[in-house]
Amino acid sequence: MTDLRRIFLHDLHVELGAKMVPFAGYEMPVQYPMGVMKEHLHTRSKAGLFDVSHMGQVILRGPEAAAELERLVPVDVIGLPEGRQRYGFFTNKAGGIEDDMMIANRGDHLFVVVNAACKEADFERLSTLGLGAEMVEGRCLLALQGPGAEAALARLASEVADMAFMDVATVSIMGAECWVSRSGYTGEDGFEISVPDAQARGLAEALLADETVEPIGLGARDSLRLEGGLCLYGHDIDTETTPVEAGLQWAIQKVRRVGGTRAGGFPGEEAILGQLESGAARKRVGLRPEGRAPMREGVTLHATEDGPAIGQVTSGGFGPSVNGPVAMGYVPSEFASVGTKVFGEVRGKRMPVEVVKLPFVPAGFKR
Amino acid sequence: MKYTEEHEWLDVDGDIVTVGITAHAAEQLGDVVFVELPEEGAEVSKDDEIVVIESVKAASDILAPLDGEITEVNSALVEDPGKVNEDPEGDAWFFKMKVSDMSPMDDYMDEAAYKDFIS
Known part of the structure; x- marks a missing residue:
């Protein structure tokens, strides 16, 4: 240690x-x-x-801070009003997610909060922009x-x-x-x-x-956060998952999409804008295992009791408020509708799992 | 009372041995949320993984400490896994077994040796 x-x-x-x-x-x-x-x-x-x-905790200063940050994230930063915050993510050329973050407009600067494991890489990424990035x-x-x-x-x-x-x-x-x-x-x-x-x-x-x-x-x-249906970076989202696969398209505002005044202009725009138009081949879903056995990260998902794997659990465990096992994972889009039954393999046994709506518990946000 | 290096306690009464996990093990596991027990009547061999315990943190097993037959399981734990944290060395026993060969018992620790083992 x-x-x-x-x-x-x-x-x-x-x-x-x-x-x-x-x-x-x-x-x-x-x-x-x-x-x-x-x-x-x-x-x-x-x-x-x-x-x-x-x-x-990172501060971005300068009149061009929002425009510059938009080169790295598919989010409407320019349109973020002073005194407001929104969720976002850094993308890569393939459309994968390099990290997720919160972006706040604090008047004369942007305040960005990123994951601990990614913060050095994020800071370097932000430092390539033509503005002063300060690690707080x-x-x-x-x-x-x-x-x-x-x-x-x-x-x-x-x-x-x-x-x-x-x-x-x-x-x-x-x-x-x-x-x-x-x-x-x-x-x-x-x-x-x-x-x-x-x-x-x-x-x-x-x-x-x-x-x-x-x-x-x-x-x-x-x-x-799992019961809240929120992604954990490095597990539910990573460099191999796109925002559309992860069901995070709500965080990509219209202005950055096809037909928007600032469409594209971020890493992986082709893949991400394409998936926004025609859908992704796989999707992140909520999973509710039958019975009480938790299905943890890495559990393989199957369409049938003896068929090959079609996906896997990316976060899973026991949900104390649900009082039962809860999980999230990726499945092909044809298996992503709420109510679909799939199977998760736990200790060599295929256990039934139902695709359910996220979040598992209603959000308590004061809107 | 005897103890294994897998943090099981063994209460011997004639050729019947009652098996549970120690308070130390229960604390290390954290809140237990799932228990899977063997079938009554099952023949088991020493070191078979016969019980699954899942806590909020991770999954773990209980191994059969000896060769024998499972005579009784504590089904109440399946309904209420939290009992394992509440009373690990009392009400929350996992199973009783009729032991065919007691000789491995000599290798298990007594209470003083177990306390030393976990310190």
Whole structure:
């Protein structure tokens, strides 16, 4: 573990009883004494505090920042209003996804949050653009998620209650200049808060002092986002999957599609625009195994009890809120309709699985 | 009580052995969400994988500790896998078996040796 990096609030997590595990080059809290199951259910019913400071925070400055970023992502960045955020992804020449991210328009700059495992590569990619890309140092990133998140954060800064889903704002919280977005990755309402290191512990402790807020680890973060139907980079989406295959075409606005005023102009435009017109040969789907046995990443999917593999599970496990196994995976488009029955092979046995609508639990976003 | 390196506890009563997993193992596994048990009456050999346990984190097995016949399984665990975390060394036993050859029992650890093993 010697070459693993530590996040700024490492000691706080250890004091809270976290089990620390290697993740994306960092020692990260995977669970606290409450355990993954209770942490998950607590976040869905009250509020959970997540430390996601391993993720990359990047600032893009200059009048051309939005136009330049559009050269790397098939997203309408120019049309993103000030004070708003949207989901996006870097694509490659084949139309695959290099990483996914959140892009916020913070007035005189764009603020981009990317995955920890990809952040160096993303930063290099952004540095090739003709603008100053700055990796933000000295700030933690905390996520407060769940139906109780608004009340808990509003006790410290009442103005956050006025923010809608995907709004971003600079908010003074306990004297700290925080960059707050009303978003997250659990399928629940909540906030992501970029806070200076010096004030991060105070903020985390103030939030945890609220009786509705518990610290939540990466284990529950994974089951929450899976039930929320949200993709995990490197698993459900990667360099080999296109946004259309992944069902993320909603993130490609009309202006970047065929017929739009800024159609194309991003890596892999031919493949992606072509698939937007005529569909992809395979699709990411929600999968609900019958019975209680979880189907995890790598489980092969079959059309029949004795036929060859037609696809595989990319994320899967037990969904505490569903109270049963849930999974996502890729199947040929002819098997992607809701209600289709396929089979997943677990320990040599073919078990029935139904293709279902995502998300598994309704989103709690405050739109 | 005897213990295996696979973190099973073995409670011996004549030629009947009751098998479960230790509190240490249950804690390491995390919340158990799925249990698959052998058939009652099944003949098993030492080291056969006869129970599947899935937790929120991963899948693991319980091996038959000895040769013999499964005489009883704890079906309540299939309905409520969380019992394994609540009472691993009591109510949450997995199966009982009638053992045909007790001699491997000598190789298993006593409580002091097991405590040493996990420390």
